[in-house]
Amino acid sequence: MKPLKIIKIGGNIIDDTSRLLSFLKDFSAISGAKILIHGGGKIASELGSKMGITANMHEGRRITDEATLDLVTMVYAGLINKNVVAKLQAQNCNAMGFSGADGNLITATRRPAKEVDYGLVGDVAISGVNTKVISGLLNLELIPVFSPITHDGKGQLYNTNADTIASVLAMALSEMFEVELIYCFDKKGVLEDVNNDDTLIKEINTRNYNSLKESGAIADGMLPKLETAFQALNHHVKAVRIMQAEEVANSNAGTLIVK
Amino acid sequence: MKPLKIIKIGGNIIDDTSRLLSFLKDFSAISGAKILIHGGGKIASELGSKMGITANMHEGRRITDEATLDLVTMVYAGLINKNVVAKLQAQNCNAMGFSGADGNLITATRRPAKEVDYGLVGDVAISGVNTKVISGLLNLELIPVFSPITHDGKGQLYNTNADTIASVLAMALSEMFEVELIYCFDKKGVLEDVNNDDTLIKEINTRNYNSLKESGAIADGMLPKLETAFQALNHHVKAVRIMQAEEVANSNAGTLIVK
Structure with a gap:
């Protein structure tokens, strides 16, 4: 099977123009098949307040009413997605931007x-992914670039x-590709001491995972991320990597999570 | 060569939800290869004024500064394009929405x-159209759905x-397809008397075009549209049709323009 890198960046990179441009340059340089997924960013809330749409949050999560859906569709699938695609095109990376509605992806x-x-x-x-059209x-x-907007197939x-x-x-794509899933963060990866970049854990696997949890090295916000990573590995994803966005071109950087 | 219909709708349809839904249903029913191009609509100006971006017009044409470009990118390539795509998907039409930056199209x-x-x-x-990826x-x-946003290949x-x-x-696509180009309007097509739908001109060709101009039957805003149509015909487009959006599923409706 051909290798495929699936790379996710969040609002921390989207919101920082120079960091974003630098990331997109590095992303373009990665050889082989690849997919980018981007999150939202502060710009949606900023535009929303200009338009009189106030962010309605519950425990840090946005509640999406109709006006908010219009807002995030505009900002995520329009403004951010098309600018990311145009900047990748400038690096000779043949990016094509999508929402989940496009091509019923x-x-x-x-x-x-x-x-x-x-x-x-x-x-x-997994069953909602159109692997035929994506492949x-x-x-x-x-190079598909996904914004975090999907659809129900009935117009919503x-x-x-x-x-x-x-x-x-x-x-879903692990049935046809050898997939590496990469989450880009601000930190170098999973750290034993969250304030010390020198304490990077190079590899987490099913053998050392429990002891890292028991020692407290992995805690709080990192736990659900690692649970998601192991879930992906259990569904035939070959490897998951958590790394700093700035190191995306270095295929050995960050924390490798394997079975 | 395979037939291909390229259909353009404007703001008059985009702005009218029930007319748009009805059009998209009819569009979905058209068999064979097809492409939809949509314009903008009043919503961009309405959102712009909420956001403090005032439309800067010159002789009816919008002047696009950076804030306005962000606005139209959001509204045309985001809000309108993704909603049109989702509504087409609901009709089992496998639409995929694009700006010109996507896939360097x-x-x-x-x-x-x-x-x-x-x-x-x-x-x-013509040279800016990526016929290879579109085909x-x-x-x-x-089914490609284009918003009216393009790029320069250098990030803009x-x-x-x-x-x-x-x-x-x-x-551009006439090199590989037998293309019919369809412009959807409010009127039934080109009319001898613009206020009387019964005066539809069924066909305009190089032989009757000059006499229609001389008699004044074709004048004002219709002249540049017909010049564009004949330019397309001179570049191997097989036929151009100007018709009412409501008749799009009827392949013989409106005014046929041929060489």
Whole structure:
């Protein structure tokens, strides 16, 4: 099987123009098949307040009403996605930008309302990924760039978590590619001491994972990320890597997570 | 050569939700290869004024400064394009939305400043159309949906006239397809009496065109449209049709323009 790198960047990079440009240059230099997934960024909230749409948050998560969905569709799938694509094109990287609605690439189901109704938020699953069309695009030597907007196939767009899109794409495409899933962060990777870049853990696997948890080296926000990583590995993703965005061109940087 | 229909709709349809939905349903029912190009609409100006961006017009044409380019990129390539795509998907039409930057599909050059500097506006030419990738997408049975945003290949997006995109796509793709270029209007087509739908001119060709001009049947705003149509025909487009959006599924409706 051909190798495929699936790389996710978040708002921390999107919001910093010089960091973003530098990242896109490095991303362009990566050889072989690759897919970029980008998150949102502060610009949606800034534009929203200009337009009189106030961010409605619950425990750090945005509640997506219709006005907010329009806003994130404009900003994520329009402004950010097309500018990222244009900047990649300037680096001779034949990027093509998508929402999940385009080509029916990613269908989602509305997140069920429990204690909180998150509104027009889509949950994605492996079965919702259109591997046939995505592999067709990769065969045309195109570089897909996904914004975190999906659809239900019945005309409704959804706001969707970009980390989850990345992992679901990675799992689904593992049936045809040897996939490495890369999450770009501000830190060098998973650190034993979160304030000390010299304490990078080079590899996490099923053998040392539990002891790292017990020692407290892995805790808090990193735990769900690693659970997601192991879930991807259990669905035939070959490797997951957590690394600093600035090191994306270095295929050995960061923390490698393997079975 | 395989037939290909290239269909353009403007703001008059985009701005009218029920007319748009009805059009998209009819468009989905058209068999064979097809491409949709959509213009902007009032929503960009409405959102712009909410965001404090005032439309700067010169003789009915928008001057595109950086803030306006961001606005139209969001609204045209994001909000409108993704909603159109999602609505087509709901009709089992495998639409995929694009700006010209995506897949380097349409490159443009900045319009030179003469008496007026239109700002970040791109002019497109046949040579700027990436026929190889567009035909690759059509071979994957995808239905391209273009927003009127292009790029220069060096990282700059441009606001671009949707009518011109449609004609340039038609001319460029005529090397591989038997292209019919369709402009959707409010009226039934070219009318001898603009206020009377019963005076539809069924066919305009190089033989009756001059006499229609001399009799005054074709005048004013219709003249440049017909010049564009004959230019397309001179570049191997098989036929141009001007018709009412409501009749798009009827392949014999409107005014047929042929050599």
